[in-house]
Structure formats: C-alpha cells, structure tokens
Amino acid sequence: MKLILAILSNDDSPVASNALNKNGFSVTKLATTGGFLRAGNTTLIIGCEDEKVEAAIDIIKEYSSKRTEIVPSTASYDIGRYASFPVEVTVGGATIFVLDVAQFLKV
Amino acid sequence: MKLILAILSNDDSPVASNALNKNGFSVTKLATTGGFLRAGNTTLIIGCEDEKVEAAIDIIKEYSSKRTEIVPSTASYDIGRYASFPVEVTVGGATIFVLDVAQFLKV
Amino acid sequence: MKLILAILSNDDSPVASNALNKNGFSVTKLATTGGFLRAGNTTLIIGCEDEKVEAAIDIIKEYSSKRTEIVPSTASYDIGRYASFPVEVTVGGATIFVLDVAQFLKV
Numbered sequence A, B, C: 001m002k003l004i005l006a007i008l009s010n011d012d013s014p015v016a017s018n019a020l021n022k023n024g025f026s027v028t029k030l031a032t033t034g035g036f037l038r039a040g041n042t043t044l045i046i047g048c049e050d051e052k053v054e055a056a057i058d059i060i061k062e063y064s065s066k067r068t069e070i071v072p073s074t075a076s077y078d079i080g081r082y083a084s085f086p087v088e089v090t091v092g093g094a095t096i097f098v099l100d101v102a103q104f105l106k107v
C-alpha cells in the first residue's frame, strides 16, 4: 500500500481528481497555499496498492503537467494607444510524493 | 514512532479528537473535502509511539466506524398528503493510514 | 528524498516559510487547527534531499522554537483599581515529522 501526496494547481485539481475517481482511486483534497507552485494549489491524498501507483501518477501527469499556453495580452505603447499580442505563460505543474504505508484500514 | 493520518467525517471528528486527547494523543486537524467519504471530512494527524498505534486506532474506530442510523423521512404520495416513514442511512466511516517516521522532534 | 511535515504556530509560520524559501526549500502550507499547539497552527510540507533535512530543521527551529516572552498584563485588585505587571508567556513551538519518500517527481 502506498500513500500519494500530489500538490497541484487549483485549476488542474478538479479535473485530475475527477479522472482519478473515474479510474477507481479515492481522493481526499487538502486546501494548500504557496510553495511548490504559484499561489493557489491543492494537495491530493490518494491511497492505493503498490501496483496502481504508476496508473495514478500517469493520470495526475496527464491533467496537471507543466505546459505553456498562449494568452492574449495588451500593452500600451503611447497614451491611449494599445497593442494586442499573444504571450506564452507556463501553467500547471505538480509535485508528487509517494510514501510507504505501514498499515492501512477502512473502518 | 508512527504518523497516523485518519480521514473521518466532520460529524465524527470532534468527538474522536476529544477522545484521543483525553487518552494522551496530540491531534492536528486538517480541513479536507471529498474523496474517501462523502463531502465534509477532516484529516487528523496523530504522532505516537509504535506501541500506542493500536490504542489510537481503537479510539478512532469507536467514534467513527461506518454504521447505520434510522432517520425519519417523509414522502408525498398524493397532492397535499404525506407519509412519514423511517429510513436507514449509512453514516461515519474512516480511512486510516499509518506511516513510519524516520525522525521526530519537538522544538 | 525526505518529506518534512512541520506543525508550527500561525505566528511563526510566515517567517519560517520565508526563511526556508530563501534557503532554497519549497514549502507548501496546510491550514490546521488544534492539537500539538494551541489553536491556530500551520502544517508545512517540505520535500528535500536527505542531506538537506538537517538544514531545514535548523531553520524551522530558529524561527519557531518554544520560548518565553514577557508581555504586559493588568489585574484589578480592588474595584476601579488596577495594577500593571509583566507576565511570562510561552509562545511558539513546533512538532516535526520526517518521512522517507519512496518516489518523488515533479511533472
């Protein structure tokens, strides 16, 4: 049995949790702030059998890996004049810890 | 030394924490949502000596095990007519992880 | 790789996190209540290489160890008469768990 602690951005957390649930993983969410990622992240606690850790990590990766997105941006280059141009921003990213579980029970 | 992570329903959490405290266990509570239990659960963090893990788990079990309760319910069977009947609902339940602690200190 | 779970008072948490960040540690904060310390504490999650655990603990100790402070206090000794005197109060304190990490990844 393993305990997975995954810290991901608030934006990715709902989709990732949902995908984990659909694949049979139980997920508990902790509200977290700061640290590994920019402000606004969530820590997911997932308990699973050793042989399912890789599947859980693959799902987390799929929905929360660091990636770039092109967003519209605007800059003023003179009083009252603006230029609109696309900017590449990095979003997402997750930090994942896998811990051994000495004992696990549901009561 | 062991670290116990116990995820239980918000309803059971205060009584269980209280009982743990009375038995000499220090308990830290994390607000959690979703997952192992229906919406509204709390994660308790308990640090204790290996030989006290069983006692802590027994207390958690006593106050948070899954059980059924009979609650009153009402159903309308015709416009303006209602029947009152008891319904059995499942409440409580806890998921408990016990982890080995490599180093523990209080400063 | 190790995972450090440090539970410290809300008063000490921002300075300690800040000092950890400045020394290259990534810190995730969980809002916690009750337990090891009087009401109002924060749990920090820090992932670091085994050889850096001691440095992280030293920083946490420096900014959150239990210490006494002298605060002004007032007591009434007769109706309408008050005496002002200093009181020694204990503040701070941290509980630190170090856990082995079976697998660690950033995606």
Ligand code: NI
Pocket (backbone or CB within 6 Å): A001, A002, A049, A050, A101
């Ligand atoms: Ni196992």
Ligand code: NI
Pocket (backbone or CB within 6 Å): B001, B002, B049, B050, B101
């Ligand atoms: Ni031990």
Ligand code: NI
Pocket (backbone or CB within 6 Å): C001, C002, C049, C050, C101
């Ligand atoms: Ni290691």
